[in-house]
Each structure stands twice: as C-alpha cells, then as structure tokens.
Amino acid sequence: MNLDLNLQVIAPALIVALSLLLVLLGEVFLPASQRRWLGYLALIGLLGAAVVAAMLWGANLSGFGKMVVADAFGLFLTLIILLGAALSVLLAFDFVRAHQLDTGEFFALVLSAVVGMIGMVTATDLIVIFLALELLSLPLYVLAAFKRADKRSLEAGLKYFLLGAFASAFFLYGIAFVFGGTGTTNLGRIAAVLGASPRSDVALVGMGLLGVGFAFKVALVPFHWWTPDVYEGAPTVVTAFMSVAVKAAAFGAFFRVFLVALPELAADWRALLAVIAVLTMTLGNVAALLQSNVKRMLAYSSIAHAGYILIALVAMGVNGAGSALFYLLAYTLTNLGAFGAVIALSDGTRERLELNDFAGVAKAQPLVAAALTILLLSLAGFPPFAGFTGKFFIFGAAVESGWAWLAVIGVLNSLISAYFYLRPVVQMYMVEPAGGWNRLRVAPFVAFVLAIAVIGVLALGIVPAPVIALASGGFLK
Amino acid sequence: MEIIVFYLFAAIAVIAALGVVGLRNPVYAALCLAVVFVSFAGLYVLLSAPFIAVAQVMIYAGAILILFVFVIMLLSPPVDQGEGALKWQKPLALGFVGALAVQLVLVLALAVLPSARGSLTPEVIAQRGDVQVVGAALFSDYLLPFEMTSLLLLVAIVGVIVLAKKR
Secondary structure, three states: OOOOOOHHHHHHHHHHHHHHHHHHHHHHHOOHHHOOHHHHHHHHHHHHHHHHHHHOOOOOEEEOOOOEEEOHHHHHHHHHHHHHHHHHHHHHHHHHHHOOOOHHHHHHHHHHHHHHHHHHHHEOEHHHHHHHHHHHHHHHHHHHOOOOOOHHHHHHHHHHHHHHHHHHHHHHHHHHHHHHHHOOOEHHHHHHHHHHOOOOHHHHHHHHHHHHHHHHHHOOOOOOOHHHHHHHHOOHHHHHHHHHHHHHHHHHHHHHHHHHHOHHHHHHHHHHHHHHHHHHHHHHHHHHHOOOEHHHHHHHHHHHHHHHHHHHHHHOHHHHHHHHHHHHHHHHHHHHHHHHHHHHOOEOOEOOOEHHHHOOHHHHOHHHHHHHHHHHHHHHOOOOOHHHHHHHHHHHHHHHOOOHHHHHHHHHHHHHHHHHHHHHHHHHHHOOOOOOOOOOOOOHHHHHHHHHHHHHHHHHHHOOHHHHHHHHHHOOO | OHHHHHHHHHHHHHHHHHHHHHOOOHHHHHHHHHHHHHHHHHHHHHOOOHHHHHHHHHHHHHHHHHHHHHHHHHHOOOOOOOOOOOOOHHHHHHHHHHHHHHHHHHHHHHOOOOOOOOOOOHHHHHHHOHHHHHHHHHHOOOHHHHHHHHHHHHHHHHHHHHHHOOO
C-alpha cells in the first residue's frame, strides 16, 4: 500500500474541476441576470489551468503510483485542449444567450468534459484512461442534446449516447483482455510484460478492442457513422468544441496506449491502422464533396483530418507523435475559427448552414469572409497556412519511416479536399447576395476568436519552428 | 467441485443473457438481467471476492434493476413485434457478432492466462479479510480513479437534470 499524493501532476485538471464546482454553485445562487459572469469564471479557470500546465513544462513529474504523468506530450495536448475550450467558451457567450440555453449548466458541462480530456492525455493507466474517457463523453452526450426544443439536437444526443456507450463497452472489454494477457493495467508495465513473454493472443485481441473504442471516439472509418448526424444536430458551439477538443484528447490517449504500452505489437497494428487511415481519408473527403450543408461538410472534413493524424501514428518514430501534436494544434485553431465564422455570420438564431446561404457574404461582411477564406484554405492545406505545415510534417514523418505510399495517398486526398473547401469561398465572393439576411454586427467575443484563429494559423504557417521544437519534445518512448 | 459450480453459474449467466436480448417483452428481459447479475455474484464468490459479490447483488440486482423495471412500467413500451425498420442489418449484425464471439472464445480457450501475478493472492485475502483489502486498495493505490468516479457521478447527475427538467 502506498499513498503517492503528488497533487502537482494533476494541478491543471484540479483547477478546472474547482472552477466547475464554482460555476455549479454560481448557477444556484446568482440571479438569472448575473449568470453571464459564470462564463468569465469558466474562462478564468481554463486560463489558470493553462498557466499551471505551462509551469509544469520540463519537470516530467509523475504521481499516484505512476497512474498520471505530466510529460511534454501530455502537457502540450493539455494546452491544446485548454486553448480549444477557452475559444469555445468565448464563442458560447453570446450563442448561449441568443439560443436561450441554460448558462450555468452549459459551462459546467464544458468544464467537466475538459477535466476528462486532460485526464485522458496525462493518464498512464488503462483504468484512469477509461474513467477519463467517460468523464469527457457523458457531458458531451448532454451538450449535443442541449437545445432541448430542437428535435435534431435531441436526436444527435441520443445517437451519440447509444453509439458512445457501445464503444465504451468495447474499450472496457479491451482493457479486460489486455489485463488478462499481461496482468497489469499500467502502460509501462504492459510493455515490459509483452516484451519479456512470448506473443500473447489475448493481449492482441485486447489491442483490437481498444482500437475500436479509440476509432469510435476520433471517428475513423468504419466507426464514423455517428459523426455527420451528431455534428449537424448539436448546437454549433458544441460541434466546434467537440470537433477539436475530443479529437486532441482521444488521439492523445490513442498515441500513448499504442506507442507506450503496445509497441511490441506494432507489426500487427501498423498495417491495420495504415489501411484504416487510407479508408478514413478517402471516405471523409469524397463524402464531404457531396454535402450541401456546411456543418455536415465540416463533419466529414473532420473525419478526413483524423485520417491524416492516424498516418502520424503509423509512422511512429521520432517525428510521429511530434508531428501529430503540431497538426492537432493547427487543426484546433483552424476548425474552431471556421465554426466561429459560421456563428459570426448567423442572423440571431438563424444560421447560414446551406452552401447557397453564403452567397455574396463577402460584400456584407468582408472581414469575416476573408477570415473564413483563410481558415478554409488552411484546412485544405494551402501554403503559407498552418494546415500546410502540419500536413508537411506528418507526410514527412511517414516518408522518413518508410511509409511513402501512405504519404502519397494523403497528398492526393488533400487535392480532393481543395474542391469542397473552396466551394463556400466561391459562393461568398463570386455569387450575388441573396436577400432576406439581416446584416448584424459581429459580437466582439466571436470577432476576437476569429482574430486569434487567423493570427495563429498564419503564425504557425510562416514561423512554425519554435512550436515544432516544443512539439517534438513530446516524443513518446 | 469448484469447477462444477463455476460451469453451473456460467451456464445460467449465458442462457439468461441470451434471454435479455432475445425476449420480446421488456419486463421478461429485465428479469433475465437480474438472473445474469445474481449468477455473476456467484462467480465472484468463487473468485474469493465475497465483498464484490455482495455489492453486485445490492447495486446491480437491487438498485439498478429496480430502476429498469420502474422505467419500463412508467414508459410502458409496446411489446416488440419483431420486423422493425432494420431488415438487412439483422443478418449482417448476427454474422459480425458470431464471428467476434467465435474469435474471442477460441483465443480464450487456447490461451494460457497468467494467474495471481499481483500481491493479492487468495491467502492474503483470507488473512486480511476481503472488505479490508478492497477498502485499502480503493483509498491508496486506486485513490485517483476513486475520486474521478465521484466527479463522474456528479456530472451524470447534472446531465440528467439538465435533460429532464422542465423548461
């Protein structure tokens, strides 16, 4: 029996959890007119956690009997998640009021999902990873259904919940098999046992089941069916938050489990994941070509991006994890910005969701249109934006480790994606505006998010070196 | 003797589990689930974990199942008449599930599972008492997962209230 209470290691998650409790108390005791302060409280909690996470950088602490670590990989992803959450909270300020959603509960659920996400990327024990996965999933099921008056939002929540519970069961079953085959749930010890003993079929089955659980959470083909419906039905702010933060968290645990605990089985999972990456990229991009709804298009595009990131996992090696970290940061800024632009262009609660709703927007809202254009070009991977640099590093890592054909398929897929990312741009700039849309002032918070996203995307694209130096410190094993 | 009792409980659990998914009347399915839970409690006793067995009966067979039955009564769903919207998915699903089941059974049947790797052997448990062992582990080695569970429960309560409360 040992009591290893190293609270420093979990300090970022603790701060977010504390602000979650304060927001819940505030919802009870503050009058309805004062509840907008809860958003600021959530924002302060997220910023405080980010400061603490930055202070832990380089110390490489571990705690609670090696169940959690604060290494470069985990802290980099923690900061990405906190950035994504903070930008989502900023987007939510006016959105929550305009759509008359319950303020306190909304921010509390976002914060609890963040606690789970930080847990996922810093955990080194399968039990903690599973609990963190549930802690991030439960609030998101509720957030997807948060617009209770809207049938499609409820449908999104129910679909996400049923399929998510199903995936959690697979994940748990995988943990049981890995435990059966190795006798431990600690990632480091699993690797040691697998390295010392002959090939274990039980652990192999466990690996497969764990892979199914992760593939569902990051939306890899063929476990992606929920994504378009959930992303379309959920409130746009929630979709924005889900599309970036869940990806960062689930990919973090995915990378850690497969690179730290299961490198002995790499010969088995690398080929399998390479095939899944090809299917995911291709299906995501081809299906996105066919969409006329922008939220659905961004949903399929997020599936395709999961495929690109999976290439980094297949590449393994020194640059695999680091290039994925850089890509996830670039993707977080870009995607949140794109959803922010969709929110900025909405007319009260009426959102521009169909492609032809974007007709002539450049005339009415030139700045927002320019920002959305930059962000879409970055998603498509045009230089000099962050999306290009990120893809460059991932494909580079793949070529270096001898998976050049995978990189070639990735490049071909980026070419396909350019077509559908440019369609809204063409609508905005080259089609005459349709009537019936009021020109509203963009809320300052939303404008701020757009500015951060555009500046970040440009900075990461033009001077990526400092961030890459930080990200490559996140080399696992 | 032990092995006979194991197969007895295991067989009851499998048959009852088939009943849960196979029976059309939701009340019968819920009752079959109770049988599954209780036979699992029997398996836990065989694994020298009487505390887990008691918790299983109290929480699953007791609280959770009562909740299931209450929800079924309150919603009074119609008895499933078969032939729903999912026509071609059914054989496909049966095929996939069958393949997965065969694979899992084969792997487990052929595998040599490591046993008693940790420090908690049956002798230690018998000496210190099952409840004490579980309690000590829960509040020392597994303190972090334990506290995370409490946060998870809080979030679940908030989530349910958000979805269920009146506008």
